[in-house]
Amino acid sequence: MDQLTHYQDLIKQVLNDYARSRSHSNNLEIHTLFNDLQNDYQILYLGWHDDDRIHRCLIHIQIKGRKIWIEQDETEVGIANELVEAGVPKTDIVLAYQAPYLRHLTEFAAG
Numbered sequence: 001m002d003q004l005t006h007y008q009d010l011i012k013q014v015l016n017d018y019a020r021s022r023s024h025s026n027n028l029e030i031h032t033l034f035n036d037l038q039n040d041y042q043i044l045y046l047g048w049h050d051d052d053r054i055h056r057c058l059i060h061i062q063i064k065g066r067k068i069w070i071e072q073d074e075t076e077v078g079i080a081n082e083l084v085e086a087g088v089p090k091t092d093i094v095l096a097y098q099a100p101y102l103r104h105l106t107e108f109a110a111g
Contacts, residue, residue: 004039007068007088011041011061014082018059018075019043028054039063042072062096067109069096080108 001009012034019030028047035041043059059079060072068088073079073095080093093108103110 003066004063007063007092008036008039010083010086010088011063011068014079014086015041015043015059015061018079018082030058064094067092067094067111069094071096073097 012032015032015034019032022030027049028045031044031046033040033042033044039062041059041061042057045054045056045058047054056074057072058074060070061079062069062071068083070080070093075082080090080095083093084090090108094111095103095106095108098106100111
């Protein structure tokens with residue numbers, strides 16, 4: 001299996017596991033969106049809280065080149081840590097939600 005396919009499968013596994021583990025109210029749904037053609041993966045919250053419409057991206061990941069770019073992460077543990085635990089080297093993960101000039105201060109790839 002090539003690296004791209006391996007990373008696609010790992011990302012989908014980690015996001016599916018995360019989505020299944022989340023408890024939510026009857027009015028809030030968790031949706032996983034996977035697009036292997038564009039290497040784009042998301043978890044969304046959709047629904048209603050009282051009179052407020054909820055449409056929020058909890059996690060957004062893209063594969064660009066040979067690296068996994070985490071565009072959005074509103075988890076407590078950090079989806080990057082989940083990916084590392086699943087076997088992805090930190091050098092292949094970019095915390096894209098961090099400003100480019102700060103990324104070198106993290107233990108992950110700068111870009």
